Amino acid sequence: MLEFSIFVAYLVLGISLVLIFFRLVLGPSLPDRVVALEMLATLTVGFIAVYSLSSGVTAFLDVAMVLALTAFLAAVGFARLIAKGGTRDDD
Amino acid sequence: MIEWLVDLVISLFLLTGVGFMFVAALGLLRMPDLPMRLHATTKAGALGGGLLMIAVGIEFFGDVAVAAKAGAVIVFLLLTAPVAAHLIGRAGYFVGVPMWPKTHKDELEGRYDHETQTLMSPPGLADKTQDQQPKG
Amino acid sequence: MIGPLASNILLALVWMGLTGNFTGTNLFIGLVLGYLILASALRDQPGFAAYAKKVPKAILFVGFFIKELILSNLKVAYDVLTPTHYMKPGVIAFPLEAKTDAEITVVANLISLTPGTLSLDVSSDRKVLYIHVMYLEGEAEVIESIRYMEYRTLEVLRSTPPD
Incomplete structure (x- = not known):
């Protein structure tokens, strides 16, 4: 049963990856793409969780932990870029 | 029997977690404007990741180090998701990313001063709470 | 004097040391026992009473x-x-x-x-x-x-x- 659930989980996560990729490509504005990147990082954390369940290898959980934090730092950096230096849409 | 039950619980967390991840991804694609995309990704994304990590925590419950790592990931996700959403949403709003035309009401409009980078509160409220200022 | 939360954690650590069982479950049991001790024994002290209500x-x-x-x-x-x-x-x-x-x-x-x-x-x-x-x-x-x-x-x- 667990094998089947893991198979379904991989499948759904894969589809989600494609959906997020569409948003990343479509945009339309830079903040939208940044949201997509954030979501991509969260999805990777999810992938790592499913992988540790399916293989029993827990080493990647450290990566998940760091990724959860660095994705946040990236979002902070992008937010500053958007507010201070990005191209403006309203003038 | 017990093992079967544990497997069932793990599968349950796994599938609901993945389901919320999918909802977040679909919401990101389908929602009409930036703040609403943020609604979908912060809530569903953080909860989905959290549920998946709970599944990992149950599977490796005997191993304290792994369970603690899974717990740490949940805490980080729940702490960082709303802050990141606030930062991106705020930056996007003030840079002028268009809102959905059907947006019902916007009390934030025109309250931000780009020169001094200050954000005013609505006039009625500011007057009402004026006498409390020294306390804050 | 150390604060209520620190006392609670300290009591939990003492419990872990006394039972010689260093697992997450035992730490949790220690925290619960420590809370019960603090909430009942030190309820006349204002800081601890507030802590007992807050948990x-x-x-x-x-x-x-x-x-x-x-x-x-x-x-x-x-x-x-x-x-x-x-x-x-x-x-x-x-x-x-x-x-x-x-x-x-x-x-x-x-x-x-x-x-x-x-x-x-x-x-x-x-x-x-x-x-x-x-x-x-x-x-x-x-x-x-x-x-x-x-x-x-x-x-x-x-x-x-x-x-």
Whole structure:
């Protein structure tokens, strides 16, 4: 049963990856793409969780932990870029 | 029997977690404007990741180090998701990313001063709470 | 003198050392036992009495928060999965009861994680939180539910209960 659930989980996560990729490509504005990147990082954390369940290898959980934090730092950096230096849409 | 039950619980967390991840991804694609995309990704994304990590925590419950790592990931996700959403949403709003035309009401409009980078509160409220200022 | 929380953790560590069992489950048992000892033996000391009252409130609050989180997600999920958009979004100004930086941060983060609300920014004079709301059917009800959420949060954060 667990094998089947893991198979379904991989499948759904894969589809989600494609959906997020569409948003990343479509945009339309830079903040939208940044949201997509954030979501991509969260999805990777999810992938790592499913992988540790399916293989029993827990080493990647450290990566998940760091990724959860660095994705946040990236979002902070992008937010500053958007507010201070990005191209403006309203003038 | 017990093992079967544990497997069932793990599968349950796994599938609901993945389901919320999918909802977040679909919401990101389908929602009409930036703040609403943020609604979908912060809530569903953080909860989905959290549920998946709970599944990992149950599977490796005997191993304290792994369970603690899974717990740490949940805490980080729940702490960082709303802050990141606030930062991106705020930056996007003030840079002028268009809102959905059907947006019902916007009390934030025109309250931000780009020169001094200050954000005013609505006039009625500011007057009402004026006498409390020294306390804050 | 060390604070109530530190005493509780210290008692838990002593319990772990005495039983010689260094696992997460045993740490949890130690924390519960330590709390019971502190709540009963030191209830005449004001600091400890406040701590004894706060812990159940904090646990109830976590339960309340998880309930809100799941409800919010089901609502968003329903909206994402149905073909038509039933949303009526808008940005509202919410007058803040929270005063200090820490309180505002916690309240704003919790608002972002609960049903249909996303905190966008705090006004420079820190009196108002601008919130993006997804379902603005009855604005008074929305503000009322956020106000309740804030009240529950401040109840846990503050030593004296909010008005």
